[in-house]
Amino acid sequence: MTEPSAPTGEDLWRGVWRDNPVFVQALGMCPVLAVSNTALNALAMGLATSFVLCMSNAVVSLLRSFIPRQVRIATYILIIATFVTVVDYLIRAVSLDLHRALGAFISLIVVNCLILGRAEAFASRHPVGPSILDGLGNGLGFSLALFALGAVREIVGSGRLFGVPLFHEGYQGWVVMILPSGGFFTLAAWLLVFNRVRAFRARAVPRAQEVPS
Amino acid sequence: MYRAMVGVAVLCGVLIVSVFEVTRPTIERNEARALRDAVLEVLPGARSSRAFVWSAGGDGFHAYRPDGEEGEMVYAGYDDAGVLVGVAVEAVGMGYQDRIRLIYGYSAVPERIVGLRVLESRETPGLGDRIEKDPAFLQNFVDLDVSLAPGGKDLAHPVEAVKHGQKDRPWQVDGITGATVSSDALASIVARSASKWLPRIRPQVADFSSKGDT
Numbered sequence: 507m508t509e510p511s512a513p514t515g516e517d518l519w520r521g522v523w524r525d526n527p528v529f530v531q532a533l534g535m536c537p538v539l540a541v542s543n544t545a546l547n548a549l550a551m552g553l554a555t556s557f558v559l560c561m562s563n564a565v566v567s568l569l570r571s572f573i574p575r576q577v578r579i580a581t582y583i584l585i586i587a588t589f590v591t592v593v594d595y596l597i598r599a600v601s602l603d604l605h606r607a608l609g610a611f612i613s614l615i616v617v618n619c620l621i622l623g624r625a626e627a628f629a630s631r632h633p634v635g636p637s638i639l640d641g642l643g644n645g646l647g648f649s650l651a652l653f654a655l656g657a658v659r660e661i662v663g664s665g666r667l668f669g670v671p672l673f674h675e676g677y678q679g680w681v682v683m684i685l686p687s688g689g690f691f692t693l694a695a696w697l698l699v700f701n702r703v704r705a706f707r708a709r710a711v712p713r714a715q716e717v718p719s
Numbered sequence: 720m721y722r723a724m725v726g727v728a729v730l731c732g733v734l735i736v737s738v739f740e741v742t743r744p745t746i747e748r749n750e751a752r753a754l755r756d757a758v759l760e761v762l763p764g765a766r767s768s769r770a771f772v773w774s775a776g777g778d779g780f781h782a783y784r785p786d787g788e789e790g791e792m793v794y795a796g797y798d799d800a801g802v803l804v805g806v807a808v809e810a811v812g813m814g815y816q817d818r819i820r821l822i823y824g825y826s827a828v829p830e831r832i833v834g835l836r837v838l839e840s841r842e843t844p845g846l847g848d849r850i851e852k853d854p855a856f857l858q859n860f861v862d863l864d865v866s867l868a869p870g871g872k873d874l875a876h877p878v879e880a881v882k883h884g885q886k887d888r889p890w891q892v893d894g895i896t897g898a899t900v901s902s903d904a905l906a907s908i909v910a911r912s913a914s915k916w917l918p919r920i921r922p923q924v925a926d927f928s929s930k931g932d933t
Contacts, residue, residue, distance in 0.1 A: 569727065574720045581727050588731035592738045599745040602753050609841055685843070 513635035521643030527620045528651030528693075529700040534620040538652060539689035541611045545668050548656025549649065550604055554597065554612060556645025558589045559621050563629040563641035565589075570630045582625045583616065590615045620648060655692045659683045753838075754822075758794040758807040761824035761834035765796030765804040771927065779923045793920065795927040796824070803928040805833055806920050810912035815900040817841040819850075823860060823909060825917060827924040830867065832878075832909070835860035840901075847901035856895050856902065864889035865913050867921055874914050880906035 527533045537555070542548040565585050566573075573581045594612050598605045605612070615621070624644055629637040660666055663683035665673045682688050758768040770783035772790045783792060794807040805826035811818055820839035823832050837851040850856060868875040876890040880903045886893035892909075894902040920927075 572723050573727070574723055577720055577724055581724060584724075584727055584731055588734055591735050595738050595742040595746065599742040599749065602749050606839060681846075685846075 513639045517636045517639035518643040518646075521640060521645070522647040522650065525644075526647040526651060526700075527644050528648060529697060531620075533623060534618040534648065535693075536614065537611050537618060538655065539686060539693065541608055542652050542655035542659055542689055542692070543663070543684045544607075544660045544666075545653060545656040546604075547607050548652040550597070551608060551611060552645070552649025552652040554593045554608075555615055555618060555621070555648055556642065557593055558586060558615050559624060559645045559648075560638055560641035561589045561592075562586045562621055562625055563637040564634055566625045566629040567632060567634045567637035573630075578630065579622070579626070582622055582630075586621050586625070587616045620644065651696070654696055655689065658692050658695075659688050663688060754794075757822045757836050757838060758796055758824075761807050761822055761836050762796035762805045762826075763824075763834055764798050765824075766799050767801075768794050768796045768807070770794050771806075773919065780920075780926055793916065803827075803924070806924075806927060808912060808916050808920075809838070810908050812904060812908035812911065814840055814842055814904045815847050816843065819901075819904060819908060821905070821908060823912075825865065825913075825920065827921060830865055830917070830921070832860050832863040832865055832913070835909070837905075842898070842901045847898045849895050849898050850901045850905050853895060856893070859886075859892045860909075862889070863892070863909075865917055866890075867918060871918055871921060873918060874910075878906055878910035878913060 521527065525531055528535075528538055534555070537551055541551045562582070562585050566582055569581075569585075590613060593615070594605075597608070597612060624640060628640045632640070657667060660668075661672060662680050664679040665671060665677035671677075680688075683692065755768060759765050762768075770792050771780040771794070772783045772788050772792055773779075774781055774788060775790060780793070781788060792809075796804045796807060798804050805824045807822050807824045809820070809822045811820045813819070818839070819837060819842070821835060821837045823836075824834040825831075826833045835857060840848065840851060842848045842850060863878065864876065865878065866875045867873070874890075876888070878890055878892060880892045880894045882899075883894050883896045885891075892902065892906040894906075
């Protein structure tokens, strides 16, 4: 642990791109596949998860010297569950329709391994500033990935984006894309694109400059 | 160790309770508005609505008052002139994936279901969820025969779902191909609720009209 205690841009960007929770670490697949059927649902889920991630990272980091090692996981889950409940109430206050669309997956944010993973791997070992940035970065990366899936599935599956029709009236949606199996297809396609881009960029960097990651 | 855990738990508890208290009025307002919109939607022509409580004691329906009797509720809808359009009833039952919660509008003269809206369901997207959106399917509930049998204890003909394209009676619901279970479930939820509520509402219709001046 030789990382600087001051928050750096690296803390933020690591989660967005290099260690993107979905496209690189393949974490939190359950909500990724389940609620990415429309762009709006995906974005709302991403934002809700980001909020929980930031807050739980902040609190875990603040309390990191008080929490005994033996019970840390239980305590983290308690903290995460609290913020999930908070998010649940907030979403209900903002829009009942959105709450309906996200359904049980709001409560299931508790068991998103991304959040517990960041609490255990990062927030419990770093000061508050970097921890919040780390949560923000990972949340942003997660939201981007969910939105990428949601947008593709909604456009192909129903010819709409955010509920606005994009094509002429006769467009027949490719229904399978809105069904759970469409989530797998779209995720696979995005993983292909993402890995291609990364492979291309890795080749473009001269060997001498390559940094071990 | 216990002190740390209890401390964290207490903090979390306080946080949850305060957020709950802060958001509760907004959530309740949202729910009330959603319900009101749904009542007006399933009773075409209605401009205002009023809640009534079914009194388990047996003396019929009473206008709902927040401090009054608790019980199962129905919602009467009135047009601009304050004339009763119909009564909206909420019903719940099991669908293909999970509970389906819906509301339908009942008009006493003639005895018809005049509108239906699904309030809550988690049916399969693209297949089962067509019970919520498919205009052709919802057209079933714009003029669905729910006449009471002589004696008024039950429906003359139970509401039933039939295969798509085979509807030939006014009390039948034309199902959706590819969403058989969901459309059957919806029809049976309506059937069960109608045979429970309509024999109660029908003889009391006059009460709804006379109380409906707000």
